[in-house]
Amino acid sequence: xxxxxxxxxxxxxxxxxxxxxxxxxxxxxxxxxxxxxxxxxxxxxxxxxxxxxxxxxxxxxxxxxxxxxxxxxxxxxxxxxxxxxxxxxxxxxxxxxxxxxxxxxxxxxxxxxxxxxxxxxxxxxxxxxxxxxxxxxxxxxxxxxxxxxxxxxxxxxxxxxxxxxxxxxxxxxxxxxxxxxxxxxxxxxxxxxxxxxxxxxxxxxxxxxxxxxxxxxxxxxxxxxxxxxxxxxxxxxxxxxxxxxxxxxxxxxxxxxxxxxxxxxxxxxxxxxxxxxxxxxxxxxxxxxxxxxxxxxxxxxxxxxxxxxxxxxxxxxxxxxxxxxxxxxxxxxxxxxxxxxxxxxxxxxxxxxxxxxxxxxxxxxxxxxxxxxxxxxxxxxxxxxxxxxxxxxxxxxxxxxxxxxxxxxxxxxxxxxxxxxxxxxxxxxxxxxxxxxxxxxxxxxxxxxxxxxxxxxxxxxxxxxxxxxxxxxxxxxxxxxxxxxxxxxxxxxxxxxxxxxxxxx
Amino acid sequence: xxxxxxxxxxxxxxxxxxxxxxxxxxxxxxxxxxxxxxxxxxxxxxxxxxxxxxxxxxxxxxxxxxxxxxxxxxxxxxxxxxxxxxxxxxxxxxxxxxxxxxxxxxxxxxxxxxxxxxxxxxxxxxxxxxxxxxxxxxxxxxxxxxxxxxxxxxxxxxxxxxxxxxxxxxxxxxxxxxxxxxxxxxxxxxxxxxxxxxxxxxxxxxxxxxxxxxxxxxxxxxxxxxxxxxxxxxxxxxxxxxxxxxxxxxxxxxxxxxxxxxxxxxxxxxxxxxxxxxxxxxxxxxxxxxxxxxxxxxxxxxxxxx
Numbered sequence: 001x002x003x004x005x006x007x008x009x010x011x012x013x014x015x016x017x018x019x020x021x022x023x024x025x026x027x028x029x030x031x032x033x034x035x036x037x038x039x040x041x042x043x044x045x046x047x048x049x050x051x052x053x054x055x056x057x058x059x060x061x062x063x064x065x066x067x068x069x070x071x072x073x074x075x076x077x078x079x080x081x082x083x084x085x086x087x088x089x090x091x092x093x094x095x096x097x098x099x100x101x102x103x104x105x106x107x108x109x110x111x112x113x114x115x116x117x118x119x120x121x122x123x124x125x126x127x128x129x130x131x132x133x134x135x136x137x138x139x140x141x142x143x144x145x146x147x148x149x150x151x152x153x154x155x156x157x158x159x160x161x162x163x164x165x166x167x168x169x170x171x172x173x174x175x176x177x178x179x180x181x182x183x184x185x186x187x188x189x190x191x192x193x194x195x196x197x198x199x200x201x202x203x204x205x206x207x208x209x210x211x212x213x214x215x216x217x218x219x220x221x222x223x224x225x226x227x228x229x230x231x232x233x234x235x236x237x238x239x240x241x242x243x244x245x246x247x248x249x250x251x252x253x254x255x256x257x258x259x260x261x262x263x264x265x266x267x268x269x270x271x272x273x274x275x276x277x278x279x280x281x282x283x284x285x286x287x288x289x290x291x292x293x294x295x296x297x298x299x300x301x302x303x304x305x306x307x308x309x310x311x312x313x314x315x316x317x318x319x320x321x322x323x324x325x326x327x328x329x330x331x332x333x334x335x336x337x338x339x340x341x342x343x344x345x346x347x348x349x350x351x352x353x354x355x356x357x358x359x360x361x362x363x364x365x366x367x368x369x370x371x372x373x374x375x376x377x378x379x380x381x382x383x384x385x386x387x388x389x390x391x392x393x394x395x396x397x398x399x400x401x402x403x404x405x406x407x408x409x410x411x412x413x414x415x416x417x418x419x420x421x422x423x424x425x426x427x428x429x430x431x432x433x434x435x436x437x438x439x440x441x442x443x444x445x446x447x448x449x450x451x452x453x454x455x456x457x458x459x460x461x462x463x464x465x466x467x468x469x470x471x472x473x474x475x476x477x478x479x480x481x482x483x484x485x486x487x488x489x490x491x492x493x494x495x496x497x498x499x500x501x502x503x504x505x
Numbered sequence: 506x507x508x509x510x511x512x513x514x515x516x517x518x519x520x521x522x523x524x525x526x527x528x529x530x531x532x533x534x535x536x537x538x539x540x541x542x543x544x545x546x547x548x549x550x551x552x553x554x555x556x557x558x559x560x561x562x563x564x565x566x567x568x569x570x571x572x573x574x575x576x577x578x579x580x581x582x583x584x585x586x587x588x589x590x591x592x593x594x595x596x597x598x599x600x601x602x603x604x605x606x607x608x609x610x611x612x613x614x615x616x617x618x619x620x621x622x623x624x625x626x627x628x629x630x631x632x633x634x635x636x637x638x639x640x641x642x643x644x645x646x647x648x649x650x651x652x653x654x655x656x657x658x659x660x661x662x663x664x665x666x667x668x669x670x671x672x673x674x675x676x677x678x679x680x681x682x683x684x685x686x687x688x689x690x691x692x693x694x695x696x697x698x699x700x701x702x703x704x705x706x707x708x709x710x711x712x713x714x715x716x717x718x719x720x721x722x723x724x725x726x727x728x729x730x731x732x733x734x735x736x737x738x739x740x741x742x743x744x745x746x747x748x749x750x751x752x753x754x755x756x757x758x759x760x761x762x763x764x765x766x767x768x769x770x771x772x773x774x775x776x777x778x779x780x781x782x783x784x785x786x787x788x789x790x791x792x793x794x795x796x797x798x799x800x801x802x803x804x805x806x807x808x809x810x811x
Contacts, residue, residue: 054687074689090684092677093801103677104688108670 003066005030005189006051006158011060013046020046022213023060028158033180033190035200035221038210039233039430044193047210048160051191052084053077079106083151084160085144093136097146100135104150122149125179140288141172148179159183160191165199169288170458170491177203195233195431196459197226211235234432248466249279252450253300253331253419254312260295260304268292268474270299275469275476277419277450282441283479284465285454287494292474293423293454294336300421300452301333302326313419327359330418334408336427336454338401342408345397349389352396353378353411360415377414385410386436402429406437413440420444423454438464458490470494511764517644517757522718524756525655526551526710526727530734531741531748532659533706538738539666540699541679541802545601546586547707548731549608554579554708555715556612559624559722568627572651572712579708580701582608587697594806609725619722627651627717649717651709656749658706663745675699679800682807692807707731733782740789743799747792755785 004027013021020043028034038044049055051062053071062069064080071077074084091100098115102108109117115131122129127145135146144164151159161180165173180190180203192204200207201221209217209232217232258273270292277283287293298304299311301323308317313331323333335341343352354374358364363374378392385406389399396404409425425441426434442464445451454471455461461468462482469479470493477493530547537544557578562571582604589600627649630636636646666672675695678685682692710730715722733755741747758781766777 053689074687078689086684086687090681090687092680092684094680094798095673095676099673099677102670103673103685103690 002030004028004063005032005065006069007063008047008051009061009063011047011050011057011062013043013050013055013057019213021050021057021210024210024213024215025060026208026215026218028189028191029206030189031184031187032206033184033192033204035204035207036191036193036210037195037197037200037207037229037233039195039432042210042233043213044210045162046213048084048162048191048193051077051158052082052160075106078104078154081155081157082160083154083156083158084162085147085151085164086162091135091143091146094134096132096134097129097138098131100146101131101150101153105154117153118149121152125149125152125182126175127179140290141168141175144168144176148176152183156188158189158191160193162193163195164192165194165196169494170487173199197221197229198459200229201226209233230431234430248281249448250314251276252279252314253277253452254315255300255310256312258299258306258310260299260306262292262295262474263298263304267295270295270476271474273474273476275452275479277452279418279448279450280445281466282445282451282453282464284461284468284482285452285471285476286456286458286461286468286490287471289456291471292476293471295474296471296476297333297335297421297423297454300331300419301335302331324359327356327415330360330416331421332356332360332412332415332417332419333421334412334423334425336423338404338408339397343396343404346395348395349382349387349392349399349407350375350378352407353381353392356411357415381407381410381414384414385440386433401427402433405429406433409437409440413444416447417444417449419450419452421452421454424456425453426455426457426460434460458487468493511768514640514643516760516764518647520753520757520760521644521648521652522756523760524752525652526713526718526730527734527737527755528659528749528752529655529710529713530707530731531737531752532655532662532745533703533710534734535738535741535743535745535748536662536675536706537699537703538803539679539743539800540675540696541682541800541805541807542590542696542700543597543601543804544583544586544604544700544703545598545735546583546604546608546731547703547734548727548729549605550579550582550704550707551608551711551714551727551731551734552612552725553582553608553615554711555727556616556619556711556722557708558712559619559715560615562624562716563619563622566625568625568716571624571716572709575708575712575716576705577708579706579711580704583700583704583707586704587700590806591693591696591700594808597804597806605731613724616722616724620724622722624716624720624722626720651713651717654709655713659745659749666745676800679802682802682805686807686809692809696807707734710734733785736786737789739799740786740792742792747789750792751785751789754788755781758784 006028009025011021011024024047036044046055050057053074053076069080098111098118101118102114108114118129118131127149129145129149135143164176168176184190194200204221207219207221208215211233219229255273255275258270260270262269268291275283299306302321303323306319308319311319313329318326339345354363354369357377361377363370375392382389382392387403387407389403409422412420426437441451441453453464465482467479468482468485470477472494530551534544534547554575558571558575561574562568586600586604589595590597629647630650632646636642666676674690678690678692678695686692711727714726719726737748737751741751762777762780766774
């Protein structure tokens with residue numbers, strides 16, 4: 001066997017209270033697309049940060065083409081041919097594309113030359129980009145191109161991609177995969193981090209699975225089922241959310257002809273939105289972020305008020321009601337942004353439980369708060385949804401994203417809503433927790449609640465929705481029966497690839 | 506009232522002098538804010554620069570050494586801000602206010618022996634040929650050297666931010682410190698250098714008041730110029746040449762209203778005295794109606810967490 005491009009041997013990194021990586025070893029071959037799989041907190045990010053020189057390992061060695069490799073900083077890693085596309089884009093909104101790319105290079109050529117090289121490389125790889133556009137104006141897919149081209153300009157030997165598809169439409173994912181396949185055929189190795197198993201099965205040659213910082217197994221993705229990989233990640237049998245009957249009652253929520261300007265300068269106005277949700281039905285709303293999801297949630301929660309008749313709950317016009325009045329009659333919402341919207345970061349879980357639960361759970365009387373009952377309510381959420389925290393007195397900020405998400409969803413679910421609207425219920429949540437949140441939503445629907453689930457995760461929507469609609473630039477497509485929809489049809493409902501050309505490579 | 510007493514050539518020449526302290530302090534703060542740091546201690550650093558420069562030039566007899574000492578004095582005080590905000594991760598607004606209060610008090614203490622003394626004068630540069638041109642000569646080419654240094658700093662900051670890699674990195678750090686860190690740039694180091702530069706410029710601006718504009722030492726003699734400089738940076742939309750424009754506008758109206766007062770115009774003195782502030786703010790508000798905005802990381806504390 002030939003020398004692998006990069007060989008990791010016994011890498012260990014500990015932080016106070018947690019071992020992020022424990023004796024991790026694996027090899028990445030030349031021209032191989034290697035997947036790194038694992039749940040949140042499994043240590044994937046720490047591992048790639050060590051390869052990229054952002055974090056120093058406590059022990060263990062790395063060999064790059066047989067030579068000892070220990071980059072003290074990203075600069076050194078870059079000059080050895082390691083490039084990285086970050087999960088949360090590491091771009092500068094106020095700067096233009098060329099400036100952003102120059103910042104990620106060691107010895108950038110003068111701006112004029114750089115701009116023409118950007119054009120050249122971006123066309124070669126089917127990722128057209130204008131070097132002089134300001135990055136803040138670009139779509140998520142285009143921003144990712146900037147990052148990828150920044151890497152490609154350095155002729156990397158190893159390209160690290162951290163969750164690259166989480167913000168892309170299906171069509172954009174196809175473009176990306178074509179680019180990655182072209183790179184592989186040119187001999188570039190790719191370390192691909194994701195928890196989307198189907199993607200890994202189509203793209204990757206080899207997979208390493210991490211759990212709690214340890215390497216728990218390797219597999220050839222094309223020959224392993226997604227379910228087996230998921231169970232290796234989780235370390236136990238995975239519960240697929242299930243529901244019994246799909247009997248729908250009367251229409252619970254009825255939105256008709258709703259047009260609202262966005263409250264924020266960069267938001268998307270809603271245009272003539274129609275939707276109905278029956279009792280016991282789950283309506284999934286897909287679409288790329290920024291197409292009116294936040295506005296739709298705001299309209300349904302009562303944060304944005306509308307003409308009274310535009311929104312009806314059990315036939316009653318509620319468009320003019322604010323959030324508290326809507327909670328009172330049973331219309332509850334859980335927004336996307338956990339810290340700052342769904343929960344107040346520096347307040348305790350008890351206080352956060354009070355914030356949305358006071359009306360329905362009767363947690364106050366004549367203006368005084370009932371702290372004992374509130375605490376019990378918070379503890380009930382923590383127990384029922386397996387929120388991992390020392391206790392309800394801890395600040396919301398101290399919880400990991402997944403745990404806080406379980407808390408904010410559980411808080412609404414336990415209030416027995418008649419209508420529940422959730423936005424991105426499992427964003428950044430690991431597979432096991434996501435499954436339990438989805439199960440809770442389905443259980444709620446089975447009891448007769450009308451659920452609107454706004455999400456960008458199409459697999460999730462397909463799993464739980466009875467009907468599916470897509471938001472595109474503030475317009476909602478006509479809802480369709482979810483069973484039997486194909487990815488292509490969904491992509492078309494989402495508005496295609498948003499003006500992006502398909503790569504011709 | 507005799508408006509004829511106002512000499513337009515002298516007026517323009519003296520507006521440049523009046524504007525220079527503001528210009529120096531504001532261009533320093535612009536660099537600091539471009540790096541994503543909000544240092545409200547400009548007034549404090551100016552007054553410490555004013556007394557450091559004054560004391561050293563009186564003791565050594567050299568205004569040049571005085572200005573160097575002023576720059577060092579301002580930078581040393583800004584080091585305190587560095588310590589508080591970049592290492593102790595203290596709130597930048599509170600730290601900046603503390604810096605101003607501390608600087609005002611400390612300068613009064615340092616300056617007790619220097620009240621009523623006249624500093625050595627710097628003398629003007631007479632650029633041969635150019636300074637002999639009628640009208641333009643006395644306006645543009647017969648000033649003290651520090652005034653030209655100030656304009657040179659503006660030009661240098663503009664060119665650095667726009668054309669150099671150092672400038673690009675500085676803007677990147679101010680725009681998104683997490684991303685800059687992820688790319689391997691030393692956020693803290695870059696910010697420290699920017700803060701020290703801001704302190705040195707504020708110190709120079711302060712010394713310009715005590716050594717050239719007034720020239721003598723009195724307690725609290727910067728009289729709010731540091732605050733105007735802070736506002737000027739915002740209204741100038743973080744653009745160096747607009748800082749120059751705003752400073753000259755402010756300086757010009759300050760000088761003009763003094764001249765009008767001397768000429769006995771029948772407007773209450775209070776209105777004249779407030780006019781520079783109002784007009785400068787109005788003009789800059791109109792100018793800042795374009796879409797340029799503050800560096801996105803401005804005022805946010807950076808902590809490298811892995």
